[in-house]
Amino acid sequence: MAVTATGRRIRKRKLKAEINVVPYIDVMLVLLIIFMVTTPLLNLGTDIKLPDSKAMALSTPKEPIVVSIYADGAYALMAQGPDSNKSVTGTQLQDELGAIHRNNPEATVLVRGDRSATYQALMAGIDRINAAGISRISLISQPAGTVQQ
Template sequence: MTIRYARKKQISEGRPMADINVTPLVDVVLVLLIIFMVTAPMLQMGIDVNLPKAKSQNVDVTEEKVVLTIDGAKGIFVNKTKIPLAELGLRLEGVFADRSERELYLRADRTVPYGFVVEVMAEIRKAGIDKLGMITEPPEEIK
C-alpha cells in the first residue's frame, strides 16, 4: 500500500506573497492603546491640590499655559517647580519675558487661607501679568 501526498503549490514562484500578516500590527496597536490609557490620567497629575468647587466655564489648560499652584502647606509651584514667595515676582517676570500674552492660571488648595492667596495674587500683579484665571472643580450634582 502506497500513500501519496499531494504536493502543495509553493509560494516562491518569483512573485511576492499577497497576504499581509496583521497580527503583529494589532498587537502593537493594543499595547500602545493600553500605554496611553494608563499614562493619560497621569499627565494632569502633579501637585496634589484640593480645589474648591464652583460653577464656571470650562477652560482647556494645556502644557503651553503657565499654571501657578498653591498646595495645602502654602508651597508655591510654577509649572511643577517650587518657588518661595519672595522670589515669585522675579521668576514670573523671567517666565513671561519672551511671551507676548501674559496669561496665568492659579490653582489653590481650598485649605489655604484667603490672605495668603491674596498675597500671591499681589505678587502676580507686580510681575505684570495681564490675565489671571482661577482653576476650580465643578460642583457635584445632586441626583
C-alpha cells in the same frame, strides 16, 4: 413553493439577519479594563484639592503657566510643560514670572489654589503675580459634583 412527486411542499428556510454581538462585548470589556488601568497613571502635577465651582470652562492657553498655592502658603510653578513643576519661594516666583512676562507680555497665568488655603494666602500669591507685571490671571477650580482624589 415547490411541490415534490408525493405532493409534499418543500419549505425554503428563511435567512436570519442577526448580528452576533458577543465578540463586540468582549472587545469592549478589554478596552474598559485597559482604560481603568491607565487612567490613574495619567495624573500629572501636584495634589491640590481644588474648590468646587459651577463656572463654565474657558479656553486654555497652548502652554499654560500654572502657579499652585498650597494650604501652608507655599508656591509651585509649572511653566515649561507638565513635568516642570517645581517649588519656589515668593521672590523666586515673582522673578521667574517677570522674566516670562518680558518674553511674552500676553502670557496668562492659571492659579491653582488649595481649597484649604486661606483667602489671604491666595490673594498674596495673586499680588506677587501682579507685581511681576502679569495682569491676565485665571483661577482653576474643580467642577461641582466631581470627586477629587
